[in-house]
Amino acid sequence: MDNYERVKAVGRGSYGVVHLYRCKSDGQQVVIKQITLDAITPQEAKMSHTEVKVLLMLQHPFIIQYHNSFQHDNAMMIVMEYAAGGNLHAYLQSRLPNNLLQEQDALELLSQLVVGLQHIHSCNILHRDLKTHNILLDRTQRKLKIGDFGISKILASKSKAHTVVGTPCYLSPELCQGKPYNQKSDIWALGCVLYELLSLNRAFHAETLPALILKITRGSFAPISGQYSAGMHALLQRLLHLDPAHRPSTNQIMADPVTLSSVIRLHVNMD
Template sequence: MSRVEREPRMRLESGDFVFTNPSIVGFRICCRVSLPLENSVEIAITGMDDYEKISVVGRGAHGVCWLCRRKDDVYRQKVIIKTVSLEGLTQEEQNAIMGFVFLFFSRCEVTLLKRLHHPHIIGYYESFKTENAFSIVMQYAEGGTMDKMISEQKGIKFDENTVLNYFTQVAIGLEYMHSKQILHRDLKTQNILLNRKRTIVKLSDFGISKELSTRSLASTIIGTPNYLSPEICEGRAYNQRSDLWALGCVLYELAELKRAFDGENLPSIVMKITKGKHNPISEHWSDDLKLLISSILDVNENKRPFLKEILTCPLILPVCLAINLDLGALPSSPPKKTRQIASSNSSILRTQPVVVKSVGY
């Protein structure tokens, strides 16, 4: 693989991000931020040959994920490099992928690190393009995926506090994304990563499927139909409430260790989703938790609670505050109003006038 010719290195203050050589192979990003971030960062052109490949950690329809280590990193930190093959894609699809990179990695007025730095969002460090592939370098989460963690339970349920803690962390990360006007679009347990001790969760793989063509997106949907919202199954537009539906599916899966909606084939799954007939919730859980799941998995998207309402409801708010003490993460702003979002005879999601101080990330 041919190397991109290096340019002189520059020193920038922590948090700054630049892009150079917009003419190289039609690619607008060709710079990196050295790790770890300290008082200053080093910017240099980079490529795959700057990394030592350790092992393959995953394969998908569009590429492969490598566990790597940067050759000149004195800290010997491991990173994940997701390589998306451009072979077989139309020029329009390739341009769409490049548009994703430009969106997240090269906004001059709002840099990547300032825009997406959050304890529950996986860190994205740099990106580069070769002739036939595009690669993103991201933070390595040693604890693996939430999907893997759930499968390792072998049917032994988590306690309710653990379920609520994991769920709340995911909700906080998703609320942060929504506050930045970013939809996840592919929220599922396979795209939720954990640290080595499995105490902190991080959202990953958001937005990429959005940038693919209808043909490519269809193949993604067929691969993971269990988290699709009713409105998507009916061909309507994706919105924040669709992310919420997927969040409800994640909560169900944390509680029951299985998918909320399953079936022998895609049509049977879609039929269950559009009718809101999720698998039953066991009596093992509190009425409050069962009601929370049912409220989020409401077929009527307009009846689903807002994320701010979820994070400030009596069941979740104490968990959210406890997480804040550990990580400094709260909803990006307090809810503007309160409303009842559950049945009239229930109190779990009947939000009280709780005031949560807005904390910046």
């Protein structure tokens, strides 16, 4: 840790405290997730190692970059890229009560998300906790990166994950019903994120967990604003389809007429 100077605490991730540090050798700001090994269960330790393994596999412009990991004072330290604009949840909350995003702005953020998620899925990885808290922004708050892979699952081909994990408001209907799921549960969570981009509120919320599960399994959510196009309304409905077989894949979302031009611009700028 001699090469790092602590700047401030920036929050908690899955199974770890997160601080902002400055690298003394080059002045670069990084985030270090500190996981005290004595304070966590073997299962939590396994999840921490999973995060490192996943981050090593995923090198992509729209995914938080992994720099290094090491053990220090009986703690695992995971060094990652710092996103200075905070998380998407805080950004959307700052726009309440009614400063809705323009459709093109929402599309630009959605397109980055889909391209990042497509890369994750192409590596046979499920994120399993995609939500606005885990989507991080740069200083301009126009570019995003997917983060917090603490409970991701690396899949064997055709595999389905049976463990119930994730944040309740983003759980898919099949997960609420105890059914196995694969990439289409990440697509449902993406639909929940899109709903928040368009409404500044969660698609599914309730006072109790049973009431929340009932809403999710019925697919009952308030309509989004009429300011958005029919194509955007239709895309949202497809992402939040109760039947996972009817939800589009990331490739199908990228090819949708609503998103296609934004996705093409992204790829041109990435090259």
